[in-house]
Amino acid sequence: MLKNAYARMYSEISLEIQQEKGSMNKVASYLQTHLSGEVLVSEKARDFFSTDASVLSVKPSFIVYPRSTSDVRKVARFAWQLAEKGHVLPITARGSGTDQTGAAIGKGIMLVFPAHLNRILELDTQQKLVRVQPGVNFKSLQETLYTHGLFLPPYPASYQYSTIGGAIANNSAGEKSVKYGSMLEWVDKLEVVLANGEVIQTGRISRKELQKKKGLATLEGELYRAVDGVLNDNPELIDTYFDTIKVTKNSIGYQLEQVQKRDGSFDLTPLFVGSQGTLGVVTEAILKLEPYNPHNDLIVAGFDTLETMSDILDQLRDLHPSALELVDRHLIDFAKKHSDYIFSEELVPPNNTPAAILFIEFDDKVKRARSKIVKRALKLLRTVTENIDYTTDPLEQEKLWAIRHSAATVTNYDEGGKASLPIIEDGVVPPENLQQFIESIYDLFERHHLDSAVWGHAGDANLHIQPLLDLSKVPDRQKVFKLMDEYYHLVLKMGGSIAAEHNDGRLRAPYVKMQVGEEVLALFQRIKDGCDPYNVLNPGVKLGTDLKDVVGMLRHEYSLAHLAEHLPRN
Numbered sequence: 001m002l003k004n005a006y007a008r009m010y011s012e013i014s015l016e017i018q019q020e021k022g023s024m025n026k027v028a029s030y031l032q033t034h035l036s037g038e039v040l041v042s043e044k045a046r047d048f049f050s051t052d053a054s055v056l057s058v059k060p061s062f063i064v065y066p067r068s069t070s071d072v073r074k075v076a077r078f079a080w081q082l083a084e085k086g087h088v089l090p091i092t093a094r095g096s097g098t099d100q101t102g103a104a105i106g107k108g109i110m111l112v113f114p115a116h117l118n119r120i121l122e123l124d125t126q127q128k129l130v131r132v133q134p135g136v137n138f139k140s141l142q143e144t145l146y147t148h149g150l151f152l153p154p155y156p157a158s159y160q161y162s163t164i165g166g167a168i169a170n171n172s173a174g175e176k177s178v179k180y181g182s183m184l185e186w187v188d189k190l191e192v193v194l195a196n197g198e199v200i201q202t203g204r205i206s207r208k209e210l211q212k213k214k215g216l217a218t219l220e221g222e223l224y225r226a227v228d229g230v231l232n233d234n235p236e237l238i239d240t241y242f243d244t245i246k247v248t249k250n251s252i253g254y255q256l257e258q259v260q261k262r263d264g265s266f267d268l269t270p271l272f273v274g275s276q277g278t279l280g281v282v283t284e285a286i287l288k289l290e291p292y293n294p295h296n297d298l299i300v301a302g303f304d305t306l307e308t309m310s311d312i313l314d315q316l317r318d319l320h321p322s323a324l325e326l327v328d329r330h331l332i333d334f335a336k337k338h339s340d341y342i343f344s345e346e347l348v349p350p351n352n353t354p355a356a357i358l359f360i361e362f363d364d365k366v367k368r369a370r371s372k373i374v375k376r377a378l379k380l381l382r383t384v385t386e387n388i389d390y391t392t393d394p395l396e397q398e399k400l401w402a403i404r405h406s407a408a409t410v411t412n413y414d415e416g417g418k419a420s421l422p423i424i425e426d427g428v429v430p431p432e433n434l435q436q437f438i439e440s441i442y443d444l445f446e447r448h449h450l451d452s453a454v455w456g457h458a459g460d461a462n463l464h465i466q467p468l469l470d471l472s473k474v475p476d477r478q479k480v481f482k483l484m485d486e487y488y489h490l491v492l493k494m495g496g497s498i499a500a501e502h503n504d505g506r507l508r509a510p511y512v513k514m515q516v517g518e519e520v521l522a523l524f525q526r527i528k529d530g531c532d533p534y535n536v537l538n539p540g541v542k543l544g545t546d547l548k549d550v551v552g553m554l555r556h557e558y559s560l561a562h563l564a565e566h567l568p569r570n
């Protein structure tokens with residue numbers, strides 16, 4: 001019956017789409033009739049959702065606040081039936097829209113999860129698993145988990161605003177990832193709505209179960225056949241590609257190498273993690289958790305030169321800190337000028353800002369083990385610097401961490417037309433190249449007469465930088481593309497990845513081929529075609545966007561301010 005209703009709906013609507021302007025509101029009212037969540041088409045709502053935290057803008061036609069998996073399933077089924085008749089109505093899933101790659105915007109239907117599907121469904125403290133809906137806010141989940149002595153380690157710096165669905169879809173990572181990895185390691189199972197509205201559960205299955213799945217006459221079956229085919233046809237290409245990337249984080253493309261284990265077991269979960277809503281829409285997730293130890297030891301050390309810092313970085317990494325973070329001199333000077341933060345004069349002498357400051361945290365559960373490792377770290381640090389602060393006091397630690405978090409002064413900067421733009425904000429190189437990476441960034445910014453400020457994850461050699469540019473000015477718009485081009489070449493020359501944790505999205509899609517090569521790109525395309533043959537799910541994200549498209553989507557202003565506003569309801 002449902003099928004007939006959709007078929008009827010489709011035939012009337014496709015006619016409308018062809019013939020009439022304004023027919024879109026008919027689509028909205030059809031959707032509204034069949035969904036329990038709200039459908040919005042007001043200019044206000046469409047404007048709000050036309051931007052995310054990237055420099056790009058695309059206006060959706062319809063906003064849907066789904067209330068259930070069934071709502072998502074119906075939207076996908078509807079779009080699939082339209083696509084079968086040649087009318088592609090794209091679907092973009094959205095959490096809080098803090099994505100910096102233009103992947104949380106799109107034409108067509110936008111499914112906004114934090115409005116209703118924002119609950120923690122089940123917590124199993126014994127097995128250390130939590131079942132959640134995708135729109136749950138990362139920070140509120142974390143705070144709930146703390147009260148049970150647990151936590152989800154790869155929280156992004158944006159976790160106060162962002163959702164778990166967004167973190168899964170972006171394979172997010174954060175300050176603890178040097179020890180605990182990215183979301184990929186923490187997603188156990190997913191419920192996913194496929195492009196045709198089928199609902200599947202992912203999880204590791206045996207070789208025998210895989211054969212059964214491949215025999216299904218459904219899109220799920222097609223998906224297993226496509227992925228298995230890609231893996232079986234190209235084992236060397238895949239191995240070579242993933243072996244040659246010597247970085248600790250890489251969110252470009254699809255995580256193919258994680259799907260099949262040596263024992264033949266198979267899991268589609270890693271493919272959906274980091275896929276930015278291009279392969280399916282996540283409607284539920286089971287996540288693994290780690291016991292939370294509130295007692296950390298924190299060492300903060302200033303270095304006169306980048307060289308002295310680099311000399312000991314490898315050895316610090318070998319001590320397995322739970323965080324190994326960095327801010328550079330320019331960031332501190334920027335924060336001094338533009339924020340209220342008062343730096344301790346010992347760590348940051350008034351006229352002698354250190355070239356870099358490292359934040360080295362240890363969270364081993366056993367106090368004795370922690371003290372032992374801290375001793376080793378301090379001994380090592382004292383060989384190159386005397387500028388060291390060490391504390392176990394949570395309040396002192398919070399004050400010190402504020403220096404690292406003062407990066408927000410840069411990311412939130414938006415004055416006199418100039419704003420801090422996330423265009424080259426997520427490069428990563430092999431750890432041994434960190435010093436050269438920083439120096440090359442300084443060169444690049446100097447050549448373009450821009451002020452630089454560098455911060456990020458020293459342990460992973462994953463740096464964040466955002467130039468201050470005015471998108472209303474033509475020379476600055478041109479600079480966006482010059483910077484991207486030069487920077488991405490620079491990162492790849494050093495054996496790095498152009499996206500460590502923020503993903504490729506639309507912004508970096510034109511550069512993916514440069515990083516992975518034509519053959520691997522073709523494999524990514526085969527995966528996409530298997531999952532989404534009509535290219536309905538977030539089209540243009542990861543694949544199929546060229547630089548001309550990016551030029552067309554580039555905003556004329558940039559600000560993060562609206563992300564903190566409430567979701568519009570009319």
Ligand SMILES: Cc1cc2nc3c(=O)[nH]c(=O)nc-3n(C[C@H](O)[C@H](O)[C@H](O)COP(=O)(O)OP(=O)(O)OC[C@H]3O[C@@H](n4cnc5c(N)ncnc54)[C@H](O)[C@@H]3O)c2cc1C
Binds near residue numbers: 157162175501538
């Ligand atoms: C100031 C700032 C700091 C940041 N720091 C970090 C950081 O430290 N580490 C990091 O990794 N990232 C960081 N980010 C990037 C971003 O915040 C994270 O990737 C975050 O996890 C995205 O969550 P979100 O809810 O905002 O997702 P959105 O931006 O809404 O969406 C992100 C992607 O996920 C997809 N998606 C959302 N929900 C679903 C779903 N249910 N099913 C399928 N696909 C879905 C979207 O289509 C989109 O492709 C930062 C961003 C900003 C602005």
